[in-house]
Amino acid sequence: MTNRLLTHLRHVDLAVPDYDKQLDFYAGVWGLTKVAEDSGISFLAAEGSPEQYIVRLRKAEEKRLDLISYGAANPADVDTLAEQLLAGGVQLISQPGKVDTPGGGYGFRFFDIDGRTIEVSADVEARRHRRIEEKESIPVxxxxxxxxxxxxxxxxxxxxxxxxxxxxxxxxxxxxxxxxxxxxxxxxxxxxxxxxxxxxxxxxxxxxxxxxxxxxxxxxxxxxxxxxxxxxxxxxxxxxxxxxxxxxxxxxxxxxxxxxxxxxxxxxxxxxxxxxxxxxxxxxxxxxxxxxxxxxxxxxxxxxxxxxxxxx
Missing domain, CATH: 3.10.180.10 (2,3-Dihydroxybiphenyl 1,2-Dioxygenase, domain 1)
Known part of the structure; x- marks a missing residue:
């Protein structure tokens, strides 16, 4: 691959049995902001970041890493990456299409060599964020x-x-x-x-x-x-x-x-x-x-x- 198609790290999604305790930690002690929640899934943002969320928590019977999400510049780059991965023998989980999470967008998922789920997306709506002030001890x-x-x-x-x-x-x-x-x-x-x-x-x-x-x-x-x-x-x-x-x-x-x-x-x-x-x-x-x-x-x-x- 000669042209870099990824732009940045978007979010990491975790599944845990004790969902309430995990949510209390990240949305309280750790300093993230809960921006959406639905049926045992919560989306947590950093106040200084334009990403809709940087951590997703999901209630599950077993602890696991659900996925790691990266950004792409535009839908055309998402399509190009999907085509290149498919041609390279990478197992796709989904085809490029609408992303149904806060901020929407266009993306797809695939497995890396170790079996982790990776998501790449573009056209995700930016979250209204702000400058973190002096002595404000929360993640940027x-x-x-x-x-x-x-x-x-x-x-x-x-x-x-x-x-x-x-x-x-x-x-x-x-x-x-x-x-x-x-x-x-x-x-x-x-x-x-x-x-x-x-x-x-x-x-x-x-x-x-x-x-x-x-x-x-x-x-x-x-x-x-x-x-x-x-x-x-x-x-x-x-x-x-x-x-x-x-x-x-x-x-x-x-x-x-x-x-x-x-x-x-x-x-x-x-x-x-x-x-x-x-x-x-x-x-x-x-x-x-x-x-x-x-x-x-x-x-x-x-x-x-x-x-x-x-x-x-």
Missing amino acids: RLSHVVLNSPNINATRAWYEQHLDFRLSDTMALPHMGEAMHFMRISNQHHSMAIASGPHTSLQHLSFEMRGIDEYMRGSGRVMRSGARKIWGPGRHMAGDNTFMYFLDPHGNTVEYTTELEKLDEDTWHPHIYDLTKPENADQWGTSNPMNEMVAKEMLNDVDRGVFVAPPV
Whole structure:
């Protein structure tokens, strides 16, 4: 694929058994705004984002990742992508057509190499959003998503071949090889990262805050709520962004971040960072060490949605 057809990350959709508890967390403690709800499905927006919603929650018997949604510039690009994926042997879940969620639009769904449901859409009506004010400690937008894969190099190659993601940086361990690939679809250092793990699962969702002060104030609010903090505060080397990681009520890892690097795509060359050097995980040295306990939490549960499309 020579022409990049994806523009940005739109939203991530989660299914959970304890829907009310999950909704209370995201629409309360975490700082998102519920914009619509119907029969066990809720749509949550970030006040600083033009996206109609950045998280969808669905009540289900089993916890799973329902889908990850990306934007395209126009319906013609959606059609082009669908044709290219079909020609490349990718399994489509639906054909391009009307999107029946807040904001409407035109899109389709398909499975990635690991069986996750991916949605691409265009012509979604922009939500009326606003500037986040100083000391207002709520997310501005969805920053990125990180996925666990049992074969990160195959997953990386699939996203490069079919969706024109490009490699920004890699984290590695000398005795194990590549541990994480940071992938981009714009000058943002990464919209997605692929982490090595024993099974397919969601590693974490990251939400951008207005600045360092808002990031710390928001983190304090989440800590006071009783939610479990697993790693942070710190500043990563790859992406140069701040981090603070928590667990949501169903054990999904969620992150507050700021200042993710914007790079010059024409001149950028990927780095390989050695994870045995603590400064490559946290430049500041202020976080608790990345250890087996933190890594285990981020492996998450086996995703029950692999090659099973969500019902809505």
